[in-house]
Amino acid sequence: MTSDRDCLIQAHSLSCDRGGRRVLTLPQLSLARGAGLWLRGRNGSGKTTLLRTLAGLSAPAGGTLTRHDRAQWLYVGHTLAIKDELSVAENLECLAELGALDTRPRGVQGALVRWQLWERRDQPARRLSQGLRRRVSLARLDLAAGRHLWLLDEPFDALDDEGQALLTVALMRHQVRRGGWILSSHQGLPGELQGVQTLWLDAKGTA
Numbered sequence: 087m088t089s090d091r092d093c094l095i096q097a098h099s100l101s102c103d104r105g106g107r108r109v110l111t112l113p114q115l116s117l118a119r120g121a122g123l124w125l126r127g128r129n130g131s132g133k134t135t136l137l138r139t140l141a142g143l144s145a146p147a148g149g150t151l152t153r154h155d156r157a158q159w160l161y162v163g164h165t166l167a168i169k170d171e172l173s174v175a176e177n178l179e180c181l182a183e184l185g186a187l188d189t190r191p192r193g194v195q196g197a198l199v200r201w202q203l204w205e206r207r208d209q210p211a212r213r214l215s216q217g218l219r220r221r222v223s224l225a226r227l228d229l230a231a232g233r234h235l236w237l238l239d240e241p242f243d244a245l246d247d248e249g250q251a252l253l254t255v256a257l258m259r260h261q262v263r264r265g266g267w268i269l270s271s272h273q274g275l276p277g278e279l280q281g282v283q284t285l286w287l288d289a290k291g292t293a
């Protein structure tokens with residue numbers, strides 16, 4: 087059983103509405119430090135709604151939600167908040183600043199190197215492929231070590247094998263640091279990821 091000290095987030099009898107309609111009911115959810123949770127379900131089953139609710143971006147219609155304070159979690163949405171007119175490095179700096187993450191130049195440079203974006207650092211983002219844009223968006227994870235809970239909507243989307251391996255390493259490192267993550271993905275997760283539970287949301291948004 088997970089002690090309160092080890093628990094990053096807990097939800098009981100959670101319900102969520104979109105457009106005045108109930109789209110999700112969830113009896114129970116919890117995530118311990120060092121663990122991962124994979125949200126699965128068909129299109130429209132409520133994965134994004136749940137992640138946004140856990141992140142505090144949408145209010146639940148009912149139930150209880152207990153999570154660490156906002157300073158300790160990070161939400162990365164599926165939509166890529168990349169600005170075409172900015173360079174790769176400027177986009178990452180901008181994401182770090184907006185998210186109140188580590189903005190020290192050494193950290194940003196290290197993230198660009200690790201996500202294999204260093205050679206492209208001065209390129210305008212408009213020239214990037216979708217997978218490279220996703221990498222820029224995810225490189226902020228390297229600047230978010232202090233955020234214990236990561237909430238990631240379809241982070242594997244559009245990544246090639248190398249990008250998936252980089253994300254896998256970032257997730258594993260986070261678990262080793264006693265952080266935790268919840269992510270949605272339509273594709274199978276890499277086998278290297280350990281300590282991962284699966285939560286299925288059915289077509290009616292019921293866990």
Ligand SMILES: Nc1ncnc2c1ncn2[C@@H]1O[C@H](COP(=O)(O)OP(=O)(O)OP(=O)(O)O)[C@@H](O)[C@H]1O
Pocket residue numbers: 104105109127128129130131132133134135136
């Ligand atoms: N802005 C909105 N207004 C009204 N209903 C919405 C809105 N956004 C989503 N919905 C509805 O809420 C339900 C859950 O949507 P959600 O985006 O959470 O599902 P999802 O599991 O993330 O889907 P996908 O796998 O396609 O990304 C769906 O029935 C969807 O039609």
